[in-house]
Amino acid sequence: MKKVFGTGYLASSVTKMHGGAQKVVYKITCSNGFVCVLYIWDLSMNYFKEDIEDGDIHQHSYGSHLFELNNTYLIQHGIKTPTLYDLNTEKTRYPFDYALVEYVDGQTAESYYDHSDSQVQDKVFERLGDMLARMHANERHSFGKADHREMGTENCHYEQMENAKIQLSYASQYMKDIGVNQNKLIDILYELESRIKPRTQYEFIHGELGPNHVLVNDKLEPFLIDIEGAMFFDIEHEHSFLEIRFGDFYRYLKNDKLDPDRMLFYRFHHHISLLSGGLKLLHRGFPDEQFAKDLANYHAACALRFVEGYDI
Template identity: 35%
Template sequence: MAHLGVADLADVARSAYGRELRDVARLRGGSKKGVYRLMLDDGTTGIAYVWRASEDYWPEHDEDPLFGHASGRDLFLTAHTALSEAGACVPRLVLADADVVVVEDLGGEFLEKAFDADALERLWDDLAAVHRHTSPRYGRPNALRPLDAPPVPDVVLHRALGHLETCRARVPRIAAERDRLEAQLRERHAAVEPRTTYALIHGELGPDHVLVTDGRPVLIDIEGVMFFDVEWEHVFLELRFGSHHRPATGLDQARMSFYRLAQHLSLVEGPLRLLDGGFPHRDAMTAIAEHNIGRVLDC
């Protein structure tokens, strides 16, 4: 897949900073968008997020829009506003164009490089503040579902059953346990009590989606922000942060148990589907799928 160069992003740099672009570097990590460091003629830098078909490694796939392909300028801008208003730190917005957003280049290190204790404490405090922002409806902040929409656990069950079928067709070890796993999904779903209030969540927050600059955690890759069950966020946090995760008080353990199995299935199905395309970091995706196959079978 060809990446963008100076000629492709020169006008973006002029619009954002009024300066000439000397060089660009595509940063590792984006699978749905291109992330480029813009190096300007005065030595300063910025970060450009680019949403174009040429930057998207994911094969076409039909899925509930709540989860499916959480990417695009509008989702980014909506999430940026929602998180900022909730008190989280996000990169300062410099430019929003048709398919490009430019934000400040904060430098710093990803939290995964060193789990700084102070930065972690600030992260958990920031997330707690974000989660205190609630809505009686779930969904993207600019596209909330109606009050009579199917309950969140029903949406998760439907999605997880679809992932189970996809995984069964591709992973013999899951195929051998298919009936047991479906029974587990349905049993855990049945144990979940109704709920009418949903929290604002990041949706995909790992230590690789947190930059630390001057000791402050800054959230990136924010397009998955939505109002949803807070347990969905905490299941992902415990998967990604391990012993560094700080559980919130009052989490519904029935939801946690149900969402763990659903997310492990998702983390088999998604990486395997991504590998159907031209995603370059194939060993990492294979390792994620293999790890989560084990976790699914242990459930």
């Protein structure tokens, strides 16, 4: 703190915050009243460590380099996200990268679901909708990270095809209904993929934007957090996830120009990925065990609805 901000910044309290599954987050309060956040990318503390080491899709959403890259890109394009004060990647004193980041004093977008004032509710979600529209308006002809220009030789949804197979293989070992229906689920995956027509236009998306990844300050301004997975990709990947996570509040975020075949394919992929993700959190000691169970069970039921033909 002294090295970055000066001798007047003495940490008086450090509190662990409820962070994501891939990095550790602390709130630091200084004796002079200044508050900031410490991010730590320690792979040994990552609940998806095995997947990253195996070269799984999670490698696309982990690491300080991706945070710095996307933080710069979003801010340059007028999308609010906490300011990066300092990033340390030296690994001389500690075996991990860490950053000091702006503290946004507020609540997640989820806390506005039950807000008593509908005008406040409207303002928060309309502003979020406007922000996402501005972010998604950034387009290019290849998919991939903001600093990669050579990707995109194949349709980007192929990555999700392969990931879904991997996640189904994992889940089928632990959930009887998924194991029994594994081949049917894979057949549905191929059927939904076969409907997708080629595309060469991609938008910049967050990649995993739930209401817990939006902070709202006291001016009712939304800020995007957990931005490591942001990239140029099919916009339907984002919107199918928004639809799942925001429920009724998705009406503020809707886009009328989406490809319905891609929407259905990505929705199916998300259910498979989230049911497997819930199981992995459960098996790897995630502190909120009930959340992990509920996540796996809910999305398993959603995936099986496709087998029953309700969603296709």
